[in-house]
Amino acid sequence: MSLRAKLLLPLLLVGLLMGGYLYAVWIPRTLAAGEAAQLTAMQQHLDSVVEGLIPLLLGNQLDIVHENLNALKKKNTAWVDIRLVNAAGRQLYPLAAASAPPPPHGPDMHMLKKPIGYLGMDLGRLTVQADLAPALASTRQANRELTFILFGMLLVLMATTMLTAEIAVRRPLHQLANAARRLAERDFDTPLPSAGEGEVGALAGSFATMRNDLRAYHDELRHEIAERGEAEEALRQLNQTLEQRVQEELAQNREKDHLLIQQSRLASMGEMVHNIAHQWRQPLNSLSLLISNIRDDFRFGATTAESLERDVASARRLIEKMSTTIDDFRDFFRPDREKTRFDVAEAVNEAVFIVGAALKNNHVELTADLPAGIAADGFPSQYAQAVLNLLANAKEAIVDNKVAD
Secondary structure, eight states: HHHHHHHHHHHHHHHHHHHHHHIIIHHHHHHHHHHHHHHHHHHHHHHHHHHHHHHHTTTHHHHHHHHHHHHHHOOOOEEEEEEEEOSSSSSEEETTTTOOOOOOOTTTEEEEEEEEEEETEEEEEEEEEEHHHHHHHHHHHHHHHHHHHHHHHHHHHHHHHHHIIIIIIIHHHHHHHHHHHHHHHOOOTOOOEEEEEEHHHHHHHHHHHHHHHHHHHHHHHHHHHHHHHHHHHHHHHHHHHHHHHHHHHHHHHHHHHHHHHHHHHHHHHHHHHHHHHHHHHHHHHHHHHHHHHHHHHHHTTTHHHHHHHHHHHHHHHHHHHHHHHHHHHHHHTTTOSSEEEEEEHHHHHHHHHHHHHHHHHHHHOOOOOTTTOEEEOHHHHHHHHHHHHHHHHHHHHHHHOOOOO
């Protein structure tokens, strides 16, 4: 919302409240007071008229009554209708034959009825219908003039307020806004409004102080940037000489890493072949004995179809076991792709199975205490390989140190 709107809205609200009060309270109240005053004066006038009619009605002087009422009607133009009836209800004025139709009704029409009596005798009733519009016209005109004056003063106040706000507030603020925009574009020489004694002047003075501080900071920052540029140039020249040496050192380290990786792969492959050999030693011995038994049975004529089938089946089982051993080793050394939740005891048992034959052939006894139900999140194959490395290192230490028990 703009500053003009913020200033005009309260004034418009005051104008609406003032107009509502004038038309809802003040004007109806003044009209009611003027109407009451007119009716009171008419009542008093009717009292004097009735006192003058009493002797005429007692003397039955109706011609004089007609003359007086005609003169009264001409004199009081607001009395649009006058009717006089006797005690029996017969209309005395105006005459029945000359009676005019009743005047139209309106908001300013009022009917006054005055009974006529003398010493307890009912002489009749005088009825007057008066139009108070001419009498209230001046009051209505005064109310309109007052309304115009008040709303004119409100318009003058609004114009004065807007002019004052434009000169004292909006223009300086607009200049400050332009100065802030130019300041953001690093224009530190943009003009500012004069610093006066009011709030806007104090704001302009504070803005000028801030502009001077920013100019000093900007100059200092430019100087620091220049110094950093010189330092970066020197560092760049130094890096040009270091880059070649770093590249040479990295190439040498990369070559060493390749050699270490190759050696590690060869060592792992040798360890795996060594463990496979331990796993195959017992099946190969059994297979060798089975072949010797087949040869001896054939030599001594003890070979039958049943014995041959049995020995062949045993040989196949041994060969399948050796093949299964190859699959187990292959699956064991296959790296995991994703983390899973695995049983720790099962992973350790896989490592014990791989190294079990090597431990047995070197007369090393392994006791495992593996409670079930212990789970972990990670890579089970890598975990089992880590346990396998621990067991292999322990076996090598026992063999190298020639531990008897």
